[in-house]
Amino acid sequence: MDTSQTGPGASEPPDVASEARPSRRERARAATIEEIKETALRLMHEQGRTDLRFSDIAREMGMTAPALYRYFNDRDELLTAMIVDAYDDLGDKVADAREAVDPEDLPGRFYAVAAAYRAWANRDPQRFALIFGLPVPGYIAPEEGPTTEAAQRAMMQLKAMFLDADQRGMLGSPIIAQAHPSLHKPAKDEDEVMTPAGAGPLPPEFFQACLTAWSMLHGFVTLETYGHFSFIGPEGRDALFDTVVRLTAITSGYPWPDS
Template identity: 55%
Template sequence: MSPSPRTAPRRERARAATIDEIKQTALALMRERGTVEVRFTDIARVMDMTPPALYRYFADRDELFSALIQDAYEALGETVAKARAEVPPGDVAAAWVAAAQAYRRWAHEEPQQFALILGMPLPDYAAPADGSTTEAAGRAMAQLSSLFVEALHLGQLGPPRIREVHPAVELCARVKHEKHEIEVSPEHFQAMLHAWAPLHGFTSLEANGHFDWMDQAARDALFLGQLRLAAEAAGLPVPS
């Protein structure tokens, strides 16, 4: 007897549900332990499975980490995109603040996912050859880089404070332009990196507890000042 047409979809749904449970269990263990390290044996124990059974869903630890990294980048990108969508069109300064605050908030709410994608490199981890994690990273970070493109199209992108571009950085800008069609000049490509670096630096310091000696109001004020400095240096409209 041939299988019914619904058999395969039901099996696929069950497999997808198990894959999602494995990923959520791995994240839960990371949160519980405050680390990004996790073992198949620990995941299997929590899920009441045998460790070899997990290999039916993930070939090895690297494949699981790659799936978690892609999920984290997608979550970050969606969070920043949602924050930007709440800003009135054309208000680049407000969009910069909204995007940066969303980046910072997500890092605080999801420290293990943040560490997976923007923390220290995972020991002995090899990214997939197909570039899927790199593509996910590009989609997420485009939420920040596209602010410069938007400002350019609106006539709101001024000259960056630092105009000189080292040939090595200019080459990076050219490669990014060819691969991702980033429309800004090498000077503003450099400025994008100059803007992202302090945003990420502040977020990382805060996420790792290095600003815990300051109260929340002080951290918020310091963060907004950092965003204003970064915008001014990069040629973006400066938030009030």
């Protein structure tokens, strides 16, 4: 095969915004790539499974399967693209939810973020599995590749909220205030990715609190999404979620109204 084809998801050369106009063909190509991913996502939802059949996607698009190889070198490449999209979408939805709440209302923002995380998972269990499960059994995530970066971008949302509260001087004291030395500086590279520009560093005990908060929230959401809480019914789950969010905020030193 002609492996020198225009790299599928590989994007254009890194010169940021030089090639001003994306040429008619390039736009068509981008549109097709988009359509492929949308079709794949729709099929995931309809079939309730995270594996993809090129033949299904192609048929749905009125094409034949081999044509898809013009856009993605193999199934893993399509999957990687969908994982990156999923991370981005999760990050966007969470950010939207946060910004929809009055910036002064810190508890409101905290709850909104948690609820958005949960809602995203419930609405889109397949995509959630894609990100946070062993997505497709045989799929091997490219080490240090695009999925890792995407993950960190998405998770920055949570850290940002703690940073914001810290800058406002609204952070109390987390229940566990000591933090292990290795959490004192969250590695150089990652820090650049995870810290929004212009913000000072997050004190280590809050970085730790941020990670435990993520654990709590994620634990509930995962268990719920995969049906392990089905035995307590919908209202029970809603109530449990509220409890988890409250508990998360309180234990982290994040501002929360007395009750």
